[in-house]
Structure formats: C-alpha cells, structure tokens
Ligand SMILES: C=CC1=C(C)c2cc3[nH]c(cc4nc(cc5[nH]c(cc1n2)c(C)c5CCC(=O)O)C(CCC(=O)O)=C4C)c(C)c3C=C
C-alpha cells in the first residue's frame with residue numbers, strides 16, 4: 001500500500017497505538033462510544049514512555065580493599081545469580097577470576113562499547129545503547145563451598161563456609177540452590193543489571209554456567225546521611241531494614257560484616273559471608289490476616305515500623321525494651337524481631353547486615369501469586385550470624401506465611417585493589433604457595 005493510499009484508509013495502527021495507548025485503541029474497537037462529557041482527557045502525543053528520570057551516571061567504584069555492593073547503599077534493583085564454574089586447574093580459575101573482574105570493572109565504570117563489525121556478533125548486547133551507563137551498578141562476587149572441593153584449593157576454604165542445609169520450614173528446590181560462584185548485581189534500573197548479567201554470561205561462557213537467578217526490587221529510597229540504606233517495604237507491607245546495623249559505621253561493619261584474620265585463612269581477610277535465601281510469601285493468606293495479628297507476628301507497627309512497645313510518636317528507629325516486657329505482653333516472645341534479635345549482651349554477636357529485594361515472578365501453577373523476598377545478608381561469621389539467627393527463628397508464627405525455596409552460602413573475597421589486581425587474587429596466591 002502506498003503512503004497516499006494509507007492516509008486515505010484512515011489512521012495507521014502505529015498512530016492509533018501512539019495516540020491512544022494500546023488498551024484504549026483496542027477498547028475503541030469493541031466498546032460503544034461514550035458520551036463526550038464522560039470521555040477521559042484527550043490523548044497527547046507526548047504520552048509516550050519517558051526516559052528514566054535519573055542521569056544513570058552515578059558510579060560506585062569497583063576497585064577497593066572491600067567489594068562493593070555490601071555496605072554501599074542499596075539501589076532499587078537487584079539480581080542474584082549462581083553459577084557452576086568450569087575450571088580444570090588453578091590457572092583456569094585464575095583466568096576466569098581475572099576476566100570476571102575485568103568485565104565487572106568496565107560495566108561498573110561504564111563507557112562506549114567496542115566498534116561494530118557487521119561480520120561479527122556485536123561485542124555488546126546493545127541493551128543500554130552504544131554507551132554503557134554505570135547507573136550505580138555494583139557487582140559482588142562470592143565463592144561457594146563446592147568450589148573449594150577442587151583438589152587445587154584443598155585446605156583453603158574460609159573457616160565457616162558450609163553448604164546450605166535445609167531448615168525445618170524449608171522446601172528447597174534443587175534448581176534454586178547452591179553454586180560454585182554467586183554474583184549479586186545491584187543498580188538503579190533492572191536493565192542495567194540484566195545488561196551486566198548478559199555481558200558476563202557471554203564473555204565468560206567458557207568458565208561459567210548459569211545455575212539459577214532471581215530478580216528483585218525495592219521501592220527507591222535515598223541513602224541516609226551516613227551512607228546507610230534506609231528501610232523499604234517488603235511484599236507483606238512492612239518496613240524492612242529498620243533495625244539493620246548502620247552500614248555507614250565503619251567500625252561496626254568491621255565487627256559485623258568483614259572478616260578479620262582471626263580464625264580465617266590469611267587470604268580471606270577483608271571478605272564477608274553472604275547468605276542468600278529465596279523465601280516465597282503466601283501473600284493471599286497474609287492479605288486475609290487481621291492487621292493486629294500481622295503486627296504481633298513481626299512485633300512492629302505496620303504503618304510506622306515502630307516497635308509495639310512504643311508510644312504514639314514512636315518511630316521505626318526506636319529500640320524496643322524487652323527487659324521491661326519479660327512476658328511478651330507488648331512484643332510477643334515469638335515475634336519475628338524478638339526472636340531474630342533478643343537484644344541481650346550475648347546476641348550482639350549475632351548481628352547481620354541485611355540487603356534484601358522483593359521478587360514477583362507471575363503466577364504459580366496453583367493460581368497463587370509467586371512473590372516473596374530475596375533475603376541476602378552479610379556477616380563476618382556465618383555460624384554466629386545467619387545460621388544462629390535462622391535457628392532462633394525456626395518455628396516462628398511467620399512461618400505460616402513464608403516458605404524458603406532456595407539460596408546458598410557464599411564467601412565474598414576481599415576487593416580488587418586496582419587494574420593490576422582481581423577479585424580472588426589472594427586465594428590464587430595462597431593456593432600457589434600451599
Ligand atoms: C535469618 C535471618 C532472617 C530471615 C530469613 C528473615 C526473613 C524475613 N524477614 C522479614 C521481615 C522483617 N524482618 C525484620 C527484622 C529482622 N529480620 C531479621 C532476620 C531475618 N529475617 C533480623 C535480624 C531483623 C532485625 C531484628 C532486630 O534487630 O530488631 C523486620 C522488622 C524491621 C527491620 O528491622 O527490618 C521485618 C518487617 C520477612 C518478610 C522475611 C521473610 C520473608
């Protein structure tokens with residue numbers, strides 16, 4: 001059909017879609033015309049999707065003594081992916097770690113992609129266009145217990161790294177568990193994370209086989225003045241992260257998050273243990289549960305996030321006084337926050353830094369929403385941290401509404417200090433000297 005004929009035939013499908021929106025265009029074909037007074041405001045051509053309001057130029061340095069993505073502010077989007085490593089020797093592993101660090105350094109810094117040669121597959125997926133925007137991307141690399149089963153890494157496993165075992169309320173799906181290596185991607189937009197994942201999958205295909213991955217997000221919030229990540233609501237509607245230790249407090253992070261030389265192989269100093277749990281939420285059941293019961297289960301006010309023993313002006317940052325409530329009249333003894341952190345002198349050793357994302361993956365075969373929490377936490381000691389806290393939570397009333405289905409434990413090695421270094425270099429050196 002010529003352009004002239006097209007014009008005579010009436011508005012094109014493209015102009016209908018642009019001017020009215022897909023739903024309105026489809027509706028116009030099947031619904032009777034509405035009276036003019038009830039019409040919605042006139043469609044405008046500039047109603048097309050808008051660009052992301054942020055500049056996407058924010059950078060979080062990849063190089064540093066510690067890996068980024070742990071105590072750095074949490075952006076709105078995350079992906080956690082686990083891989084099996086194809087490496088027959090220590091040299092292979094070193095090649096993989098060097099290549100992975102090089103890709104991560106580029107992706108987090110951003111810049112133009114390589115020139116296009118029509119005879120070759122494009123160097124870049126093109127998802128972000130010809131110039132990769134850094135978008136506050138962090139790429140955090142962790143190593144699983146199974147990697148340390150390789151003979152050439154014998155005796156070098158981090159002291160507390162184990163394979164995740166099933167807790168009583170778990171229904172672990174083997175296709176969503178464990179892995180030799182984890183990569184946590186965090187950025188302002190999910191496109192940036194997906195671009196980075198695709199880049200790594202492509203450029204490291206000789207060494208890394210994707211095992212499982214989950215995408216998540218949290219409502220965007222600005223970092224606190226000290227660089228800590230504020231709370232954000234989870235899919236049960238509660239503020240999550242209120243009592244997180246302040247990630248902007250370097251001395252606290254040295255104790256809670258980063259491994260010291262004590263009890264660990266020397267190469268592991270300055271790293272952190274990463275516990276990942278994919279926890280399905282039974283949101284339909286939750287949404288039929290009375291508000292007061294929901295609040296008792298967590299031990300916090302749903303709107304303000306304040307502990308239940310607070311007065312009218314209480315805030316989410318108030319510290320509950322459990323000593324004044326020994327019977328649990330205000331904050332139930334089996335409430336989530338009281339079990340997770342009883343706030344005794346002894347339980348100070350079990351602090352963890354949480355960095356979760358909400359996930360939503362459509363509908364399950366039984367017609368229920370597939371939603372939940374990608375629970376990710378970091379600690380200097382996996383046994384004292386996640387494992388002890390989860391053990392205290394076993395049997396909590398919240399279990400009626402949640403089901404852990406996957407995850408794994410990983411050790412995040414110290415960071416790469418510059419372009420001539422790579423994540424995992426201290427491990428490779430230790431293995432060569434062993
Ligand atoms: C083993 C560790 C934890 C798991 C697993 C976990 C799952 C989980 N948590 C929420 C929602 C909330 N958790 C909150 C506090 C909180 N949770 C843990 C640990 C685990 N949670 C800790 C250590 C704490 C802090 C306790 C404290 O110091 O007082 C809260 C309250 C607000 C907050 O501080 O973040 C909420 C809400 C869900 C939905 C969930 C599994 C799906």
Ligand SMILES: [Fe+2]
Pocket residue numbers: 336340
């Ligand atoms: Fe929690």
